[in-house]
Amino acid sequence: MQDASAQMAILQFMLSRLPTTAVPTSIHCDHLIEAYQSAESDVAQALVTNREIFDFLQSAAEKYGVEFWKPGSGIIHQIVLENYAAPGTLMLGTDSHTPNAGGLGMLAIGVGGADAVDAMANIPWELKAPKVLGVRLTGRLNGWASPKDIILNLAGKLTVRGGTGHIIEYFGPGTDTLSCTGMGTICNMGAEVGATTSVFPYNSGMARYLAATRRAHIAAAADQAAGFLRPDEPVIAAPEKHYDQVIELDLDRLEPHINGPFTPDFSRPLSTMKTLIKEQGWPEDVSVGLIGSCTNSSYEDMTRAASIARQAAAKGIHAKSQFLVTPGSEQVRATIARDGLTGDLETIGATVLANACGPCIGQWKRTDGDHATRGEERPDLGPNAIVSSFNRNFRARNDGNAQTMNFLASPEIVTAMALSGRLSFNPVTDTLLDADGKPFKLDPPCGQELPDATAGFDEGRTVYRPIVQDPTEANLAANDVPIKVDPKSQRLQILEPFPAWNGGELEDLRILVKVAGKCTTDHISAAGQWLKYKGHLENIAHNTLIGALNADTGKVNSALNTVTGELGTIPEVGMAYRAAGIPWLVIADHNYGEGSAREHAAMQPRYLGCQLILTKSFARIHETNLKKQGVLPLTFRDEQDYDRLTGDGTMTVSTQGVADLRPGCPVYLQVTQTRPDGSQERFQIETKHTMSEDQIEWFKHGSALNLIASLTN
Ligand code: F3S
CATH class of the missing domain: 3.20.19.10 (Aconitase, domain 4)
Structure with a gap:
């Protein structure tokens, strides 16, 4: 559960009077941190502003044997991928992008708090049996095309309703060419087409990721059960007989895409953007480029963005747009800092924000205009364009300004656009000017799926490791932690059980x-x-x-x-x-x-x-x-x-x-x-x-x- 939806879910769970949750549960403080100046000061401010919420969630976590990830530890879906997701398992998450864990072969479904309470309290959880939409991937991504472009392209084909009532199952030889976190990006944005969830078959990319995140034993177990975690041969041979619908996508031919504004299914290849900008009268300038979020903040994403930044730095240029980076987790932040990637991005002018949702969920005090207060009309900006590697771009979602046009692309395309400062910039065909005014072309991004095996991931600051409880009933009964709610609080209120039925008719x-x-x-x-x-x-x-x-x-x-x-x-x-x-x-x-x-x-x-x-x-x-x-x-x-x-x-x-x-x-x-x-x-x-x-x-x-x-x- 993330911190916004966990509040009522925990308050309800308390009514069950159960000593501990019926299934392993974790809480992630990621939605309530406002992006403003810097990672450190923004987390410090959030701790003041939301102290009663965080104290409540932490005390409840301690009482019920729930793992608690403090503000600053990272975004729920990235932390789940790094720590909890496992092939062939089922998870509910109180956030629509929970399907991110499908990148690790897990059936991960976004639900409301009431469904989470069902799971925690051992009440049967219901779901209308979904249909299955098969997406067959062939070929291999190349050049500037990335996993993000797979889902940006599909969003255009399916529209925001096309996946409703379906699980999207990817299959075909192209699935074996993708990294685990790349598959996570694709599953994450399945939410944008309304899918119940999305899932990839267990493959070597998942095994490598599990080993790199200290879970080789899970990879070994999945290897043993691999036959159950992939489509059967008859399905691959005749998919149209087995899936309710089949879509084919050739990765060899996929171009980088850019979607938006205002809806994630308004999709097109980047190469058509110049014409469209003219036709639609969209702004030419990019005011802010943002990379990160739960969708695109993996180590691989950052290495690809940093490879672009290094080329620009070598030519002596900086980003023309404001350029913001939200790492998905403390582990990603620490590892990219150690490996010099943060430095590469900062050299061209990036500001690294807290490991949290920040601008993705509208927790963003924009500072690139005179009117820096979030949610106010911004006449100084008027219609303006931002480009992000996020997943959702509904009107006013990011900065509260209905005139901000928000476009979605891969982190490397966002980085290239922030360098050029132009919404029409296509790094595949266009040039930038170096410090001496000479034109040059960016080479396609060069990424690294995982950190070098010897160094591995850096787990980062220990303060951001979860508070782990021994979830045995005996331990919890002995450790009867009081749950912290101020009776005068305006944001939290202990629930009273609703009155039982009196046994008669409902009268008058x-x-x-x-x-x-x-x-x-x-x-x-x-x-x-x-x-x-x-x-x-x-x-x-x-x-x-x-x-x-x-x-x-x-x-x-x-x-x-x-x-x-x-x-x-x-x-x-x-x-x-x-x-x-x-x-x-x-x-x-x-x-x-x-x-x-x-x-x-x-x-x-x-x-x-x-x-x-x-x-x-x-x-x-x-x-x-x-x-x-x-x-x-x-x-x-x-x-x-x-x-x-x-x-x-x-x-x-x-x-x-x-x-x-x-x-x-x-x-x-x-x-x-x-x-x-x-x-x-x-x-x-x-x-x-x-x-x-x-x-x-x-x-x-x-x-x-x-x-x-x-x-x-
Ligand atoms: Fe947070 Fe945005 Fe993801 S709100 S959970 S980063 S979709």
Whole structure:
């Protein structure tokens, strides 16, 4: 888990009352460090700004036998590749780029915090069986083409939705020509096409990487089981019979690519960029070049970028753009420093930032313009172009400025562009001017997959090694570490278990809001400025459903308080109902809760007193999340009944069938409508549910974690 998503996951896990996590777990402090001046000072500042979060996560890690990687130790996916990933194993990670570990032959899947809690608490984890998309690689990369270009090219072919519901499995002779970290880069960005995960077959590149990262014994075990870790012969002979879809890619012919701006699937060969810049009116200048992140911060990446930097230094030139480097881990930082690569990059003007996400996740105080404050309009810059070796380039993601055009490329192309300062620069065909004004061409990058075997990787500063607990229950019971949460904290709040079901029908529910149209998890629990409250359920509940459109008033974020008769915001009315102990429901349209696995979208309504959600249909993951939190998800038997209901304050709803809730049996809603003259009309609506026997137990106990806690004690 990374530090942003781990907060609520740990708070929930605490409710299980388990002494230790059911599977090996680690926490990585990487998202909360803002890039500003230098690695040292930025980490020091983050320790001040986020001390309560880090203290909480560390104390929880110590209590539950979780490995804790401090701020500055590195980015979760790079550390996982270096330490935990192993061929043929399964991992869940609370971050969408978890599939990075597919570069080591692991099935690594990005999930929400609720799924991580399932794994940690030994609750069955569910996934709709994905299809398999086979990508056959032939040939060998050459010249300026790199592993990054494989996925930049595929992103263009598949688009941001093309991998949805699929595992991407790479196969074919080209897979054996790639380094382990190169394969990691490709799997990492499978998230950009929506894939469940991506994976490479076990090969010699993985064995070399395992040996270099002190895990030769895992390579030996994988060698023994290699037949299980690669596609079978019949699959290779006739892939179209075995995969749901097959894409062919010839690495011999692959050109360097550059994707963007604003979406990672806006893809093209670099050679076409000049024309496109003119056509689109994009800026000619590159204001900042950024290399690193979890996608492209391997030793090999840095050697290729440094080989370009050395050529430039020999000609006496510096980067024309600001040039920033984020190493993926302390091990990478220390090794590239020892081997002179950091020096090569600094010679042309690079600034090395902390081993953390930094600008990739918008934790970036830009200093290349007069307006250096992140998130503010930057009129001095206006539309400007940055080029990064990162994976994601949604509008405003990096610096909060909607006018910044962010392009994605390999580290070596970013380095070349930073040297030229031009977005149209193509090092394959174009020249730079040396210190004397003479043109010269850069040679293609020359990389080194791994450090020299005798020197190996330098693990770096010991302060950044994880705090390792002996995860035996006896040890943990003896070492009953208190979890640090300040009761006055605005960012963290210990969770109270949700109340158990009282055994009867749900009576006299108010309709908090009848939602019209799309209602995603972003509408239910917005991100942005609210992210700082991810560990504080009460505070973040103030954003509940603020994006929802009220079908009765036609306004976003409006609800009628049926006690006062006044209109308020949805969270205001929800809070008032909670304070008064008034239970309520939400009525919604199709695919309610689509978007993400964000558990807050289920926890917040539950916290405010929501007992059931009635929709035309649910997004599957959100429906499960509601069940886990003890909210009853119901769908109309007849969709037309949506039109019979209103949240205008005239209706209350009671259930019939909940007291005897069973799989497959309907639940009836008795609706009472009060007319202006005080008379009442009653009618009944039939609804369906998808609760299994196990899920009904969650509901009875108030939540899945309450059930686990009852079994623990
Ligand atoms: Fe961090 Fe960016 Fe990767 S936020 S985990 S470096 S995608």
